[in-house]
Amino acid sequence: xxxxxxxxxxxxxxTDTDLADLEQRYTxxxxxxxxxxxxxxxxxxxxxxxxGTVSVSGVVSVNFSANIAAYERQITTxxxxxxxxxxxxxxxxxxxxxxxxxLVERPRR
Numbered sequence: 001x002x003x004x005x006x007x008x009x010x011x012x013x014x015t016d017t018d019l020a021d022l023e024q025r026y027t028x029x030x031x032x033x034x035x036x037x038x039x040x041x042x043x044x045x046x047x048x049x050x051x052g053t054v055s056v057s058g059v060v061s062v063n064f065s066a067n068i069a070a071y072e073r074q075i076t077t078x079x080x081x082x083x084x085x086x087x088x089x090x091x092x093x094x095x096x097x098x099x100x101x102x103l104v105e106r107p108r109r
Contacts, residue, residue: 005086005087033087050064
C-alpha cells in the first residue's frame with residue numbers, strides 16, 4: 001500500500017483508524033475501495049448490533065439512527081465508485097475515450 005492509498009483510506013475512514021490493520025486488509029483484499037467498504041460495513045454492523053436509542057429518564061438520551069444512516073450513505077457512495085480511489089482500475093470509457101456500439105436488427109414477429 002503506497003502513501004496515496006493510505007491517505008485516501010484515512011480520508012474515508014478517519015485518522016484514528018489503525019494503519020497496521022488497514023495494511024493487512026489491503027494485502028488480503030487488494031484494493032483500497034474493498035478495504036474501505038469492509039471497515040465501514042463492520043462499523044455499521046456494530047451499530048446495528050447495539051441498541052439504537054438509550055434513555056435515562058431526566059438525565060440523558062442518545063440516538064444512533066443518524067450514525068446508521070450516515071454509514072449506509074457512505075457504503076452506497078463507495079459502491080458507486082465515488083470518490084475515486086488511487087488504485088481504482090482505469091479501464092472505463094471516459095469523455096476522451098472512443099467506444100464502439102454494434103446495432104443489431106431485432107427479428108420480426
